[in-house]
Amino acid sequence: MTAFVTLAGVYNTPVFGAERSQDQEWMSSRALEQFLASVEKRAFKIAQLSLRNDDDALDAVQDAMMKLARSYASRDSAEWRPLFYRILANGIRDMQRRRTVRGRIMAWLPARDAEDDEDFDPIAQAPSHEPNPARRLELDQAIGALETAVAELPARQKQAFLLRNFEGLDTSETANAMGCSEGSVKTHYFRALETLRARLGEVI
């Protein structure tokens, strides 16, 4: 019996270990999926307000998701959020730089017909749900005014405001995501709030 127990122990341990490893992998993948699902909408809004273009914003979010899943999935899940937003912030900055360069080049080329750039699909752009009309109108105005004001903030103020206020990162996480000091985050955030309050005090 002792021999059986010993042999069973020897032969069962690796199998149990393999199963546990597979389980852990599955749980980790599941946790990563839940994390990405929990941040994707806000991440898109942050990218959209920074880039002012839906397709570019979607590309930036997808790129950040791909990089996080490829290179940092094995990290502690508590690190995912600041890492994800750091990757996203870098992606947004790279896109803005490319756009600046492209703008300089395009300035030398003949202007295209504005209709060529229109890709508006009223059905696809339709909102996904409908609150009551009065509330909806009020919210529409607030959203429009806030998004316009946020989009016009200087880049670093915008980033600090969106990560701190909208995404809810603390000062340390925001500094990590922005690649700057906590003092800089506080300054950028304070200035962003002051600008927004001055512009939106009556609307919001």
Place this chain on the structure above:
Amino acid sequence: MSQESQQDEFEKRTREVLEESATRLDGRTLSRLTQARHAALDQPQRPARGRWWVFVPAGAAAAVAVLAVSSWMGRSPVESTSPMEDLEFLTDAEASEFVTDGEELEFYEWAAGEMES
């Protein structure tokens, strides 16, 4: 109402408005975000950086092999000349012309003397 509580209220309100805007994303955007998430999860993961040392023995062996081959290939022409190569040179038609051509030979002797002086 104090300045601080006003700020808190304003921050809270702006957050609510932004949250509301995020819930209004259209179907196309939501679909593309879901596709992006699935694509990210389906790709193979890069191995952890901490395992670089696993490749050290293979890298060292490859470096030794490269050094051995390059040192063998990189020997000077004088050292690599074998008796067979000398024989080939002497029996080569163009080489014999070079040796028998008096003017060219004189030129190369002069050039060699200039280099030595």
